[in-house]
Amino acid sequence: MKKIKIIGSILFLLIAHQAAFPQQKVNLGKYFSALHKNQHFNGNVLVAENGKVIFKRSYGYADFDTKRLNTFATQVPIASITKTLTATAIFQLKDKGSLKLTDPVIKFLPDFPYPEITIKNLLSHTSGMPSFDVLMDSLIKAHPDTVLTNKDFLTAIKGTKIPLNHKPGEKWNYDNTNFVVLALIVEKLSGLAIDEYFRSQILKPACMTHTFFPAFTFYHYTNREKQNLAIPYFTPYSYSGQRIRSDSIPFLADYWHKYNFRGFGETISTVEDLLKYDQVLYNGKLVNAATLKEAFIPYRLNSGAYNIAWYGLGWQVDRDSTFGKVVNHTGGVAGLSSVLVRNITKHQTIIVYTVGSDNAHIYAIDAMNILNGRNTAYPKINTANLYAATLLKSGTKIAAKVLRLAKRDTSNYAINEDDFNAVGYDLLGGEPVYRLKPPHHYQQALEIFKLNTSLFPSSWNVYDSYGDALRQTGHFAEAIKMYRKSIELNPKNDDGKEILKKLLKN
Missing domain, CATH: 1.25.40.10 (Tetratricopeptide repeat domain)
Structure with missing residues (x-):
């Protein structure tokens, strides 16, 4: 009799939870419609639980000049969400026994000039490495028209005398350079260019058929690449409705013509493909569960304290969540922001991108609150x-x-x-x-x-x-x-x- 009561209780809870979805969908619709109406949001949002899409909607334009609308098929520069792909590649190599996260980088890249830096330092942004602006400065000055790629990176820094910003593991400092080096390790061990590794070992198993890697990392997309692309537009002044195409800003175009490094921000994807990626991370198809569990723990500095950002290994950990273990990674370019938020405990997923705003993460957290029944103020x-x-x-x-x-x-x-x-x-x-x-x-x-x-x-x-x-x-x-x-x-x-x-x- 007790067993029947327990099963009945479970069924009741399941039915009650499913019955809540229509109301959650209504509340999410009200929230994002208010955002869009008040000119805070122009993009796509997808909300899912256990892989089931609860709410999915497109708002506004993917291209303001041509008035091309956002759709679920719109492809988006997800920028630094790419770092989770690079981290996944490193974890796959770890699971195969090709490396340990505690290995020094010079074990795989003998010309790397900082012998004390480990793979974990790179994954956690605690390496102390200078930015590639600093590392490449003399080379850029000597060859101003050169476009630097991953192949040039080690050659450029071999034997460098530029000191680290701090001892590895001493401080946290978010820098793209860390993930360029991680990409080089993946390339060395796999024998594949990082884009090809992503395609064969991550995109293909996840069936991410609408994700690609453009010829240039940012702002120099070909006409073909732009056909279905969300075009970043920068709003320079809060008091005006002026939007400037980010690729028309000379400083941005010039800067990202010098650097075409891979592994930190080049991916173009869709909200639906990112959900597929999210789901294969859950089912162990890409990485062992134990390895991911380690990635979702905030990295401890040499002092024993957690790093100030609560960054894990390739993933940002939410320190304030009341809904369970929540991790995310944001991506931002001038004029567009994106985020993938994963509630590991409840298998909930929020994917957002918005053109002309850097608030994708804020909107996603509000959506997580709404999904879990918490009152959230509507945007004004x-x-x-x-x-x-x-x-x-x-x-x-x-x-x-x-x-x-x-x-x-x-x-x-x-x-x-x-x-x-x-x-x-x-x-x-x-x-x-x-x-x-x-x-x-x-x-x-x-x-x-x-x-x-x-x-x-x-x-x-x-x-x-x-x-x-x-x-x-x-x-x-x-x-x-x-x-x-x-x-x-x-x-x-x-x-x-x-x-x-x-x-x-x-």
């Missing part, structure tokens, strides 16, 4: 950006009307101190991003900062920022007043105190 219109855009286009009176509307409709409009602060600095104009010369809207910037002090009069930071803007624009007497107010509200504002001292001396 960024009032600060709307106010600033209106201010520039139509002046103070019309902008004030926008603000009054937002105050009356707080269910749809967000009035946030940090948003106004951010757009104020955007209007002020700062350091060039990707060497694009920023416009300076000083008058409107000051108006925004002043408005923020009236919206949030008890915040020390709004007065500090307003003081900074006044100082930068030569209004020193007014800046002094703002810094004094900021310090009054926060006596621990040491940076403000130092600036105030300098202002008072002048």
